Amino acid sequence: MSEGVAARASFCPDPVVYAFPLLPVFRMSQLRLLTSRLGAQAARLLVPHDIQMFSWRSRSSGPQTTFPNSRGGGSSSYMEEMYFAWLENPQSVHKSWDSFFRKASEEAPSGLPQPQPPSVVPESRPAASSRTKTSKLVEDHLAVQSLIRAYQIRGHHVAQLDPLGILDADLDSFVPSDLITTIDKLAFYDLREADLDKEFQLPTTTFIGGSEHSLSLREIIRRLESTYCQHIGLEFMFINDVEQCQWIRQKFETPGVMQFSSEEKRRLLARLVRSMRFEDFLARKWSSEKRFGLEGCEVMIPALKTIIDKSSEMGIENVILGMPHRGRLNVLANVIRKDLEQIFCQFDPKLEAADEGSGDVKYHLGMYHERINRVTNRNITLSLVANPSHLEAVDPVVQGKTKAEQFYRGDAQGKKVMSILVHGDAAFAGQGVVYETFHLSDLPSYTTNGTVHVIVNNQIGFTTDPRMARSSPYPTDVARVVNAPIFHVNADDPEAVIYVCSVAAEWRNTFNKDVVVDLVCYRRRGHNEMDEPMFTQPLMYKQIHRQVPVLKKYADKLIAEGTVTLQEFEEEIAKYDRICEEAYGRSKDKKILHIKHWLDSPWPGFFTVDGEPKSMTCPTTGIPEDVLTHIGNVASSVPLEDFKIHTGLSRILRGRADMTKERTVDWALAEYMAFGSLLKEGIHVRLSGQDVERGTFSHRHHVLHDQEVDRRTCVPMNHLWPDQAPYTVCNSSLSEYGVLGFELGYAMASPNALVLWEAQFGDFHNTAQCIIDQFISNGQAKWVRHNGIVLLLPHGMEGMGPEHSSARPERFLQMSNDDSDAYPAFSEDFEVRQLYDCNWIVVNCSTPANYFHVLRRQILLPFRKPLIIFTPKSLLRHPEAKSSFDRMVSGTSFQRVIPEDGASARAPERVQRLIFCTGKVYYDLVKERSSQGLEEQVAITRLEQISPFPFDLIKLEAEKYPGAELVWCQEEHKNMGYYDYINPRFMTILGRARPIWYVGRDPAAAPATGNRNAHLVSLKKFLDAAFNLQAFEGKTF
């Protein structure tokens, strides 16, 4: 079987036998010669493919010659056609072909045997006798060029990637017909064994020659084999950019590139020792604990460390990592360098947690560490972002955090901050958020300037085989959509892995684009340490049990070649084992577990040293009138000269100017004022989501477009004050999961930014449900990490159908953690305490001023909580939905409840009904009350902050109207909206002495009807009930 790939392709009956150890490089001379002419099947395979523009410059001197639409990938027939056409009439072909053939004829050495015409030549072509030796020379050169290209494109299909040798990494044992895996394949190119020793000019699209410009065919094939078909499989030829392809070719093809100094080899061995012995140590001490060990992919530790070393060498100072369960503890210990005792004490079930919150399992926690990189001697900050079990959910979060860190450092090119994402093979292929995250990678407001992706491709997902887990050949194919090169590598060849990782880091630094390293490995144990893999993968695991661990293989190699001695190797192991033992000893002294030691994004200076808020008050959120006026003026102007805006927009700006003069704001202007005033105070504001720049409802217009100059835009918000903080407003890709995750990560980086994500319509947030359920609602409880992200969710029943109506308030409220049954103590700081204790804030503002205040409060609070805002649609233009400056000037604040202030409030004892409501339905209720003339009998009070529930204010309101029936009115169906949330809380306040009656739509399956008439009928029905003062007579509760 020493014939390597050739043997594999044709003769090997049992793939397990040949796959490992390293295959010797294909030796052409040992192959049987099968002199076959190009048969019909092979001719069929000559159908043109891989059509691409490429250039071929004469290696020695000649000018660049461009071949229009030439088939670079393996068809000589097109070139033959060109050639024969040129022979007949040089003017009949493009001048680039003319000059090429002319040059080739001039350079053709004499004395070559007269070639026979290939069998694929159509009959209409010139007879064999008319063909010259130049013709054969050209054809053979073109054939060799095609052959080189075939290896570059398809060599990875036969690369020896699987350490077990039982699976094909591309899920297919098919051997591409244009690779010379057996000698008869030469016929595919109309070449014969006799051609093997002929010299061929090398095109500039290969570097296999090193300083040689020509090589024998035998050597060409040997070098291609060794580059493309050994332990590294390269997928890059789909990349559209020729320069990038050249770069990769150079990195891998150049002879002798994979040389390691003995120091590098020893370092690699030491890292493998740590990786392997760490898992061994855990296995010994806690044999029945789940840890999702890295055994079978121990090389991941040196792989990640190489990426970090290399990046640090190129100037990176901050690396943000995201990764799943597999090997996470090992990464914490040996890459991030978390104190081992901190890790070990996580295994002690008796330790008491010192922090508030519910905590998380050890393989989900995050970490942040600043240290010196020992290889480069430079400072480096490493953070591993905490994540839920939900695989790949952390990807966009890491990217958002990375983007923010780059932004705050002014690192627009990503030269200082970068991200690394580690993935499992099954999850990378299966989870859609991976695709969504890739699609953010090159968008100006979302790019992190390249991410290095590392796949732990253990060729299994829990109990599922790859063939059942994906339809793509490789788990990595999703990366092709963004033209990211993919480097597959056999994880049992540590030097190949290290080389690939260092090229990946260089790629990222050179092109600022994503790159994927696919570590093809195996999983030595079950999915976790308690799992029996033989139930489902018996044969695979039989092979795995026979598999010699990579550390042993590599140590044997280095000992054999004299790089280390056995004694040194054993000492290295003993040294690390001692480190672990000592840390274990220390971990036993720990009595308390601090989850805050596992914080991935500390906010220096924001909290006290103990991690507490610096105060428990919130300053008032109003601002001086001159600031309001100034923002209003800028919002209604075009700050750039000679900038022509649309006439419709001029009208909108004039409207803003009028409102400013009249000292009023609508929704959009209130938002402008909130953002603008925060920018003035040095708070960066970022608003992201689909079509947010204009606003889905065409109300925002934060980006003005010059009507005469393409792509000339202006963001007046960035022209407010000379020293203001920057404002970013960005239309996102059409993704919720990816983009919301991204913004959450962005908000993680600093407390001094207002980061908002707006759903196009509120109901679309459910495609980002994982981010909401796993990160936003409980991130602080699990990971003691605050986050002030704001979700803007357009919501309201307006007859638009079952979609586009409900932002599903019930879901957010159901996940709110304030206790419905606990009657709170109304201390002086109740309002702010309640906010501090809650997991998130849910509001539905009915006035622009209140929206303004709640946005500002978000930043002025001494801590951070996610804020969910149900935002209006029709209210954006409702004439009544306006606020006076009086409600926004200094001294004013957010109103958690807006009490009735009309006629009924002036004589509350006479009021028969007090309606509580939230949001837009207020305006319907007021209109109906007025049309029925019930202003004195019915009071309407608005709940603006729904959660945490303003027990104190609601109590005051209820007490103010002692004789009134209490009603909760909502436009949503009864099983949706707010009713289930507010009802028990009202009961708690009222001591169950008074009922709170429900008025609203009946329970339903869909959030809204698709029939406009049905919508109006149900609206009328519940409005009638709201003002029917006899509606609840005689009813008990």
Ligand SMILES: Cc1ncc(C[n+]2csc(CCOP(=O)(O)OP(=O)(O)O)c2C)c(N)n1
């Ligand atoms: C979104 C999601 N779905 C399902 C699971 C359950 N689950 C945990 S690990 C796993 C298999 C993961 O396989 P792979 O990505 O190949 O990683 P490996 O465990 O092999 O390293 C599954 C299905 C999960 N954690 N997240």
Ligand SMILES: [Mg+2]
């Ligand atoms: Mg896997």
